[in-house]
Amino acid sequence: MNSFLILILLLSYFVILILISNWTSKNDSNQDFFKAGKQSPWYIVAFGMIGASLSGVTFISVPGWVQASQFGYFQVVLGYMVGYFIVAFILLPVYYKLNLTSIYEYLFHRFGLITHKTGAFFFLLSRVLGAAFRLYLVAIVLQQFIFDKWNVPFEITVIISILLIWIYTFRGGIKTIVWTDTLQTLFMITAVILSIHFITDSLDWTFSEFLVSEELKAYSTIFNTDSILEKGYFLKSFFGGVFITICMTGLDQDMMQKNLSCKSLKDAQKNMLSFSIVLTLVTFLFLLLGALLFIYAKKNNIEIPLLNGQPKTDLLFPEIALNSGLGITLGITFILGLIAAAYSSADSALTSLTTSFCIDILDMKGKSEKEKKSIRKRTHIGMSLLLIIVIISFKYILNSNVIDSLLTVAGYTYGPLLGLFSFGIFTNYKIKDKFVWIVALSSVTIVFMFGKIPAYELGGYVIGYELLPLNGLLTFIGLILIRRK
Numbered sequence: 001m002n003s004f005l006i007l008i009l010l011l012s013y014f015v016i017l018i019l020i021s022n023w024t025s026k027n028d029s030n031q032d033f034f035k036a037g038k039q040s041p042w043y044i045v046a047f048g049m050i051g052a053s054l055s056g057v058t059f060i061s062v063p064g065w066v067q068a069s070q071f072g073y074f075q076v077v078l079g080y081m082v083g084y085f086i087v088a089f090i091l092l093p094v095y096y097k098l099n100l101t102s103i104y105e106y107l108f109h110r111f112g113l114i115t116h117k118t119g120a121f122f123f124l125l126s127r128v129l130g131a132a133f134r135l136y137l138v139a140i141v142l143q144q145f146i147f148d149k150w151n152v153p154f155e156i157t158v159i160i161s162i163l164l165i166w167i168y169t170f171r172g173g174i175k176t177i178v179w180t181d182t183l184q185t186l187f188m189i190t191a192v193i194l195s196i197h198f199i200t201d202s203l204d205w206t207f208s209e210f211l212v213s214e215e216l217k218a219y220s221t222i223f224n225t226d227s228i229l230e231k232g233y234f235l236k237s238f239f240g241g242v243f244i245t246i247c248m249t250g251l252d253q254d255m256m257q258k259n260l261s262c263k264s265l266k267d268a269q270k271n272m273l274s275f276s277i278v279l280t281l282v283t284f285l286f287l288l289l290g291a292l293l294f295i296y297a298k299k300n301n302i303e304i305p306l307l308n309g310q311p312k313t314d315l316l317f318p319e320i321a322l323n324s325g326l327g328i329t330l331g332i333t334f335i336l337g338l339i340a341a342a343y344s345s346a347d348s349a350l351t352s353l354t355t356s357f358c359i360d361i362l363d364m365k366g367k368s369e370k371e372k373k374s375i376r377k378r379t380h381i382g383m384s385l386l387l388i389i390v391i392i393s394f395k396y397i398l399n400s401n402v403i404d405s406l407l408t409v410a411g412y413t414y415g416p417l418l419g420l421f422s423f424g425i426f427t428n429y430k431i432k433d434k435f436v437w438i439v440a441l442s443s444v445t446i447v448f449m450f451g452k453i454p455a456y457e458l459g460g461y462v463i464g465y466e467l468l469p470l471n472g473l474l475t476f477i478g479l480i481l482i483r484r485k
Contacts, residue, residue, distance in 0.1 A: 003146045005328075009335050010142075014164050017180050017343075021168040024176045040178045042267035045258050046275040048181030050189070053255070053279055054286075059188065059341035060137055062283070063290030064313035070221040071287045072232045076465070077280055079241020084276035086242070087250035088269045094425065095256060096265040102359040103256045110424040112433030118440050119420055120360030123253055124353060126413035128383075130248075131349035132390040133409075135161060138338060139391060140307065141318045158391045161346075166384045169347050170377060177348045178261060184340035191337020192285050195321065198330045199292050203299065210292065219291035229455075231462040240465025247414035247468060251421055254352035293317055300324065353383040408467075412448055415471020416440035423476050429483040439478030447471040 065073060095103055104123060108116035135158070143157045169176060200210045210216060224232045249255040262268040293316050296302070302324060305315035320326070321334035357379050358364055364372045420440070423429070447467050455462045 003149045006146050006331075006335050009332060010339060013336065013339050014168070016183070017168045020180050020183065021176045024179055040258070040261040040263070042262050042271040043274070044182050045178055045262055046271040046278075047185055048178055049255065049258055049271070049275045050185045050279050050282060053249070053275075054188065054282065054341060058283065058286055059192075059338055060141065060317050061314050062286045063293055063317050064315070066219050066287060066290030067294055067313050069232055070219050071291075072222065072224055072237065074222045074284060074287060075224070075232070075234050075237035076241035076244070077283050079238040080245045081276055081280055083242045083245025084249065084272055086246055088272040090425065091246075091250040091256075091421070092259060092265060092268050092272065095260060096268065100260065102356050103251070103253055103260075104356065104360045107420060107424065111420075111431055111436065114433045115420065115431070115436045116360060118437045119417055120356055122413055122416045122440065123251075123356055124361075126410065126417075127252065127254055127349055127353055127356075128386060128390055129409055129413065131346055131353070132387055132394060134349075135346050135387065136391045136394040137314060140395075141315065141338060144305070144307075144315065145318055145322050154395060155392050158388055162384050162388050162391075165343060165347050165350055166380065169351055170380050177351055178258060180347060184343060187340035188337045189282060191333045191340070192282070192289055194333045195330060195337070196285065196289050196292060198326055198333070199296050199320070202326055203296060215295045216291055219294060229460045229462060231464040233464070236464045236466055240468060243418065243469045243472070244410060244465065247418050248410055251414065251417040252352075253356045254349050257352050257355060258348070289317075293320055296320060296324075350380070350383055350387065354380045357383065411451070411465060411467030411471060412444055415447060415468055416443060416475045418468065418472030419443065419475020419479065422472060423479045429480070431479055432482045432484060435482045436479070439475060439482060443471055443474035443478060446474055
């Protein structure tokens with residue numbers, strides 16, 4: 001596919017997003033930026049959250065992961081479903097009762113200032129890394145298939161990507177994102193459906209023929225119940241998925257900010273439950289697409305693209321969509337889907353980072369609206385620059401599948417949040433606030449060291465996503481030790 005055409009698509013897409021931004025940000029108020037005036041329709045939020053949750057990582061990395069894990073990722077997704085119910089009926093009522101702008105304000109009400117700052121710090125760390133993971137993957141694709149041909153450095157690609165996001169989010173904030181995410185989700189779901197259609201058609205299959213094919217059976221194993229020692233064992237993956245959702249959705253300002261923009265708790269709960277069902281179905285479509293990609297590649301002798309001299313399964317989808325001769329329609333579909341998937345999560349991440357830093361770290365209470373607006377805009381620029389630095393550094397650090405890396409890092413960074421919120425909600429204890437940061441850092445350090453233990457020293461046990469609940473448990477125990485008598 002012609003790189004110039006891809007660039008035209010990219011720019012056209014952003015023109016549409018900027019137009020939406022101008023429509024939604026007429027007031028340019030802090031209330032609209034942070035909470036959308038609490039007027040967001042729940043069904044619009046639910047649909048848009050699908051795109052924000054899936055991101056470019058799902059769009060590219062989940063299909064690419066099928067070769068290594070088949071449909072094993074769906075074990076984690078089933079855990080997600082349970083996690084969403086917990087978020088809807090345990091966490092959301094707490095947030096709405098306190099009328100929070102940042103969910104980490106709960107920690108201040110419950111424990112004190114240091115706990116509040118500690119929780120916000122771990123969110124900021126988690127979200128910066130998470131957003132960087134997602135944008136890195138997209139930047140790599142754009143670099144490999146567009147900008148390398150024009151000898152544009154990777155660093156410039158990243159800067160342009162973040163700049164475009166900043167342009168359409170710096171005024172409207174969450175009010176803009178609720179609506180842009182809706183559009184982007186539509187593009188992304190359309191892209192995966194059309195991609196499946198075009199590839200099955202090229203293989204002379206109907207979709208139903210593909211579902212019952214022997215070729216699919218080679219990739220479609222979901223449940224791994226062979227040995228608990230394995231990383232992908234069902235119970236480890238399932239409960240890992242439960243806790244990943246509780247933390248990466250329910251304890252994440254990015255995802256909760258959208259829910260808090262709904263008119264009422266009931267609307268927010270309807271949003272969460274409907275979103276969880278659709279998300280599960282869409283994720284399964286991505287797994288089917290992954291199997292289809294590897295089947296197509298095998299039948300047509302397409303090699304997995306190299307990155308830094310190593311095969312990179314994350315790049316198979318763009319390789320087939322753009323370079324395999326399946327037609328310009330598939331190429332356009334892929335590019336629009338990729339852009340939509342990437343920026344639907346990145347834009348909300350940038351907004352939530354700005355919100356949390358302003359509310360939780362800088363504490364803007366007592367300042368005039370003019371001062372708050374000035375601080376908010378400077379913070380928005382600062383967070384954009386931080387994302388640029390982290391994404392560029394990933395080019396020289398990452399060597400594994402991106403979604404696997406993302407979920408592994410989540411086990412370290414979200415663990416303290418899980419422990420803090422669990423302790424706050426399920427106990428009545430007060431704690432010695434000044435020691436909380438020591439507890440949080442200690443639990444992360446212990447879990448990190450545990451995660452580095454080779455499998456042979458644990459009797460063949462491969463550590464997986466259970467690091468997250470373990471991290472939360474250690475934080476919980478640490479808080480018991482510093483409780484007030």
